[in-house]
Amino acid sequence: xxxxxxxxxxxxxxxxxxxxxxxxxxxxxxxxxxxxxxxxxxxxxxxxxxxxxxxxxxxxxxxxxxxxxxxxxxxxxxxxxxxxxxxxxxxxxxxxxxxxxxxxxxxxxxxxxxxxxxxxxxxxxxxxxxxxxxxxxxxxxxxxxxxxxxxxxxxxxxxxxxxxxxxxxxxxxxxxxxxxxxxxxxxxxxxxxxxxxxxxxxxxxxxxxxxxxxxxxxxxxxxxxxxxxxxxxxxxxxxxxxxxxxxxxxxxxxxxxxxxxxxxxxxxxxxxxxxxxxxxxxxxxxxxxxxxxxxxxxxxxxxxxxxxxxxxxxxxxxxxxxxxxxxxxxxxxxxxxxxxxxxxxxxxxxxxxxxxxxxxxxxxxxxxxxxxxxxxxxxxxxxxxxxxxxxxxxxxxxxxxxxxxxxxxxxxxxxxxxxxxxxxxxxxxxxxxxxxxxxxxxxxxxxxxxxxxxxxxxxxxxxxxxxxxxxxxxxxxxxxxxxxxxxxxxxxxxxxxxxxxxxxxxxxxxxxxxxxxxxxxxxxxxxxxxxxxxxxxxxxxxxxxxxxxxxxxxxxxxxxxxxxxxxxxxxxxxxxxxxxxxxxxxxxxxxxxxxxxxxxxxxxxxxxxxxxxxxxxxxxxxxxxxxxxxxxxxxxxxxxxxxxxxxxxxxxxxxxxxxxxxxxxxxxxxxxxxxxxxxxxxxxxxxxxxxxxxxxxxxxxxxxxxxxxxxxxxxxxxxxxxxxxxxxxxxxxxxxxxxxxxxxxxxxxxxxxxxxxxxxxxxxxxxxxxxxxxxxxxxxxxxxxxxxxxxxxxxxxxxxxxxxxxxxxxxxxxxxxxxxxxxxxxxxxxxxxxxxxxxxxxxxxxxxxxxxxxxxxxxxxxxxxxxxxxxxxxxxxxxx
Amino acid sequence: xxxxxxxxxxxxxxxxxxxxxxxxxxxxxxxxxxxxxxxxxxxxxxxxxxxxxxxxxxxxxxxxxxxxxxxxxxxxxxxxxxxxxxxx
Numbered sequence: 020x021x022x023x024x025x026x027x028x029x030x031x032x033x034x035x036x037x038x039x040x041x042x043x044x045x046x047x048x049x050x051x052x053x054x055x056x057x058x059x060x061x062x063x064x065x066x067x068x069x070x071x072x073x074x075x076x077x078x079x080x081x082x083x084x085x086x087x088x089x090x091x092x093x094x095x096x097x098x099x100x101x102x103x104x105x106x107x108x109x110x111x112x113x114x115x116x117x118x119x120x121x122x123x124x125x126x127x128x129x130x131x132x133x134x135x136x137x138x139x140x141x142x143x144x145x146x147x148x149x150x151x152x153x154x155x156x157x158x159x160x161x162x163x164x165x166x167x168x169x170x171x172x173x174x175x176x177x178x179x180x181x182x183x184x185x186x187x188x189x190x191x192x193x194x195x196x197x198x199x200x201x202x203x204x205x206x207x208x209x210x211x212x213x214x215x216x217x218x219x220x221x222x223x224x225x226x227x228x229x230x231x232x233x234x235x236x237x238x239x240x241x242x243x244x245x246x247x248x249x250x251x252x253x254x255x256x257x258x259x260x261x262x263x264x265x266x267x268x269x270x271x272x273x274x275x276x277x278x279x280x281x282x283x284x285x286x287x288x289x290x291x292x293x294x295x296x297x298x299x300x301x302x303x304x305x306x307x308x309x310x311x312x313x314x315x316x317x318x319x320x321x322x323x324x325x326x327x328x329x330x331x332x333x334x335x336x337x338x339x340x341x342x343x344x345x346x347x348x349x350x351x352x353x354x355x356x357x358x359x360x361x362x363x364x365x366x367x368x369x370x371x372x373x374x375x376x377x378x379x380x381x382x383x384x385x386x387x388x389x390x391x392x393x394x395x396x397x398x399x400x401x402x403x404x405x406x407x408x409x410x411x412x413x414x415x416x417x418x419x420x421x422x423x424x425x426x427x428x429x430x431x432x433x434x435x436x437x438x439x440x441x442x443x444x445x446x447x448x449x450x451x452x453x454x455x456x457x458x459x460x461x462x463x464x465x466x467x468x469x470x471x472x473x474x475x476x477x478x479x480x481x482x483x484x485x486x487x488x489x490x491x492x493x494x495x496x497x498x499x500x501x502x503x504x505x506x507x508x509x510x511x512x513x514x515x516x517x518x519x520x521x522x523x524x525x526x527x528x529x530x531x532x533x534x535x536x537x538x539x540x541x542x543x544x545x546x547x548x549x550x551x552x553x554x555x556x557x558x559x560x561x562x563x564x565x566x567x568x569x570x571x572x573x574x575x576x577x578x579x580x581x582x583x584x585x586x587x588x589x590x591x592x593x594x595x596x597x598x599x600x601x602x603x604x605x606x607x608x609x610x611x612x613x614x615x616x617x618x619x620x621x622x623x624x625x626x627x628x629x630x631x632x633x634x635x636x637x638x639x640x641x642x643x644x645x646x647x648x649x650x651x652x653x654x655x656x657x658x659x660x661x662x663x664x665x666x667x668x669x670x671x672x673x674x675x676x677x678x679x680x681x682x683x684x685x686x687x688x689x690x691x692x693x694x695x696x697x698x699x700x701x702x703x704x705x706x707x708x709x710x711x712x713x714x715x716x717x718x719x720x721x722x723x724x725x726x727x728x729x730x731x732x733x734x735x736x737x738x739x740x741x742x743x744x745x746x747x748x749x750x751x752x753x754x755x756x757x758x759x760x761x762x763x764x765x766x767x768x769x770x771x772x773x774x775x776x777x778x779x780x781x782x783x784x785x786x787x788x789x790x791x792x793x794x795x796x797x798x799x800x801x802x803x804x805x806x807x808x809x810x811x812x813x814x815x816x817x818x819x820x821x822x823x824x825x826x827x828x829x830x831x832x833x834x835x836x837x838x839x840x841x842x843x844x845x846x847x848x849x850x851x852x853x854x855x856x857x858x859x860x861x862x863x864x865x866x867x868x869x870x871x872x873x874x875x876x877x878x879x880x881x882x883x884x885x886x887x888x889x890x891x892x893x894x895x896x897x898x899x
Numbered sequence: 900x901x902x903x904x905x906x907x908x909x910x911x912x913x914x915x916x917x918x919x920x921x922x923x924x925x926x927x928x929x930x931x932x933x934x935x936x937x938x939x940x941x942x943x944x945x946x947x948x949x950x951x952x953x954x955x956x957x958x959x960x961x962x963x964x965x966x967x968x969x970x971x972x973x974x975x976x977x978x979x980x981x982x983x984x985x986x987x
Contacts, residue, residue: 176975176979179971179975180972180975182971183920183967183968183969183971183972183975184968184972186920186924186964186965186968187964187965187968187969189924189927189964190927190961190962190964190965190968191961191965193927193957193961194961200927201928204924204927204928205928207924208921208924208925208928211921211924
């Protein structure tokens with residue numbers, strides 16, 4: 020049953036008054052209607068709504084259409100989002116953040132006027148707009164990011180020589196040839212004036228031209244920077260084509276084009292090149308987009324303080340709005356890393372993310388009450404999916420808080436669909452064919468091939484708006500990413516926009532286990548590819564590692580493409596992640612170098628323990644096998660007795676036979692087994708008391724000190740070995756919940772717990788949340804519960820769908836399907852339906868799973884004498 | 900250029916010369932020799948004094964303009980060479 024919970028009910032239930040972000044004004048509603056019309060009909064919709072006194076209404080209609088198209092960009096595939104602007108501006112206008120298919124973004128402000136009958140457009144501002152007065156004065160002001168202009172000394176020099184020479188000529192012929200002399204003296208004066216002007220204003224020629232009125236239309240256009248000549252370029256950029264030239268545009272327009280192109284190329288060209296391009300921008304050096312790019316460059320290069328300053332400047336150079344508040348906050352946090360404080364003032368925004376981020380910061384600062392309040396504010400604006408909530412990890416404390424658990428009940432098969440009480444109270448006008456979805460106070464409109472998000476806009480939702488769950492909204496984004504990538508070929512990897520599209524698609528594909536598709540998409544990447552972004556290279560490496568193409572992965576991780584990318588954006592988190600990938604690719608030296616680079620970063624994290632772990636892994640990986648059986652190569656650290664390694668080898672072989680028969684698998688490729696002492700395992704590898712072994716392509720277990728292999732110790736061996744069996748049978752595509760469920764199920768113990776016995780009220784995690792809990796939760800109790808649910812679910816599968824159900828699931832995962840597809844193939848049901856069936860099954864199967872068959876490994880219990888030897892020794896009394 | 904006393908003098912001197920030059924140039928332009936009407940007395944009967952065609956001030960301005968022009972060229976050259984030497 021789909022549950023629609025009204026936020027008003029939640030208000031009463033939680034007993035807490037929510038903060039009220041600014042409600043939508045009439046002007047903002049009108050602007051949303053205008054954008055909706057624009058997405059449906061194009062620029063014509065905007066031109067029809069131009070106010071009588073506006074600059075654009077003063078020019079011919081055809082020119083106005085071009086200007087509007089250039090300013091708003093192509094509607095196809097663009098994603099618009101209403102931002103929260105200042106109180107003052109929102110009374111007569113609205114600000115939108117726009118992202119085009121290529122990833123190029125813009126912020127567009129509609130300044131509007133109410134002419135009595137309707138709201139009309141007075142002005143449309145974008146991030147490259149500066150006033151004409153600023154255009155004139157801009158070159159004189161050297162902003163911090165702009166290096167001083169290189170002096171044109173050679174030209175000035177010639178003028179400085181020519182002027183006195185002409186003067187000498189004029190003086191000599193003053194009496195004999197007065198007219199000629201006057202001309203020479205005048206020329207001397209003019210020639211002298213050139214370098215003087217050059218020194219005072221390097222752009223004096225441009226400014227001189229601007230002072231001369233050219234035509235009637237030009238004169239009216241003086242109140243804004245005409246972008247119409249860049250219309251085709253804007254369209255090309257939105258599609259991700261950067262080869263289009265700016266054409267015969269004037270200098271400010273060329274500079275606007277440079278800024279757009281720089282924005283598109285950021286991340287794949289060196290910061291030095293970005294700075295060079297910015298330095299070439301003179302007239303628009305204080306344009307908001309130039310400031311934004313400078314802020315991002317500063318931020319990428321770790322100059323958080325400069326970045327924070329630039330972001331602050333940005334807000335003063337454009338209509339104040341919250342489009343870049345998250346970036347500003349991140350820069351401030353980095354700049355203030357040592358004494359991080361949460362700003363006292365609450366964000367003035369309708370963007371739920373800002374409240375969630377604030378909540379995280381408050382958790383870190385120890386202010387849990389504040390964190391709860393911020394979270395609730397964010398939730399009211401736009402709920403996040405249960406999966407994201409769990410994956411965020413830090414909100415684990417909320418999951419156990421009863422006043423919150425009713426908000427996002429994680430214990431029901433279905434996710435709640437929440438809508439605000441204000442839903443559709445004052446519906447906006449929408450073009451035909453528009454679809455509306457609401458979640459919390461958030462409204463999403465899909466119009467033609469564009470999208471308009473209106474945070475806090477549920478009140479203006481059309482009556483036909485569908486209330487959806489947060490996961491439904493996230494699925495829309497994933498599907499959009501997959502649709503976008505279908506138009507991208509691996510050959511177009513050189514384009515920055517194609518890279519961005521592939522990155523997003525790779526993220527979506529990885530959630531569906533489609534690693535082969537990621538491999539195909541990134542096929543064009545070689546270790547020497549130019550201008551590759553780090554995320555893209557990392558996706559390629561991950562996909563290669565999944566395909567066991569370790570050597571290729573190692574070459575890319577250590578190749579010049581990665582080196583160049585790292586020089587462009589060296590941040591600690593990425594370096595550590597690359598080091599982990601390098602370690603997985605067995606490039607130990609490079610992995611260690613990468614970690615050492617982290618320690619050279621200012622205020623970077625301490626990587627000492629990571630280095631020690633890497634060294635231990637290297638030692639294990641490069642040490643020769645102590646014992647080799649048919650399917651296992653047992654490696655140990657120096658202190659581990661060889662008898663332990665031998666016994667582990669024997670037990671693993673015996674268990675492999677049992678598990679392979681049980682799961683119907685064959686062809687087991689030999690696996691490396693690392694055996695360590697518990698102290699090394701705990702203090703150098705896992706740093707946790709909760710982990711008793713792991714499988715990451717190799718089995719690693721802390722049994723170096725074990726002298727008696729009881730059933731509990733053998734169960735751990737079986738567990739990790741089952742991971743290897745499942746990984747090999749599914750091409751490493753089995754999701755975590757399945758891996759752990761089967762591994763738990765295969766443990767040879769007398770008693771296995773049943774979640775329905777432990778939680779008789781069935782208040783345990785929904786089936787689709789156990790995977791995220793295992794991978795991301797920081798709550799050991801929740802993780803333990805997730806393991807038990809997974810194991811019980813495998814029992815349920817076997818009981819309800821036959822013993823072969825697990826094998827069929829493995830076949831499905833091996834074919835590259837994800838959980839949803841595999842469950843559907845095996846059970847014929849959706850995940851929530853299977854979860855309901857599982858819970859229904861649990862009402863009659865709520866006892867622990869008991870296995871009373873005798874334990875078969877008594878002979879291997881003690882290290883003592885080899886069982887084969889002990890079988891040959893018989894003590895008997897001598898015959899009389 | 901390093902801010903030494905010599906360099907300061909050169910720059911100050913150049914500035915002074917340039918200003919003087921500019922004043923002289925404009926003076927020359929404004930005090931242009933007038934085109935005199937044809938003499939009433941026939942040239943055959945009167946000997947014209949060429950020096951009288953331009954007043955003494957004007958002649959002085961012309962000479963000073965030439966001198967300051969030369970000084971300006973020298974100052975420009977000196978500053979250019981100084982800057983280039985500093986940049987290496």
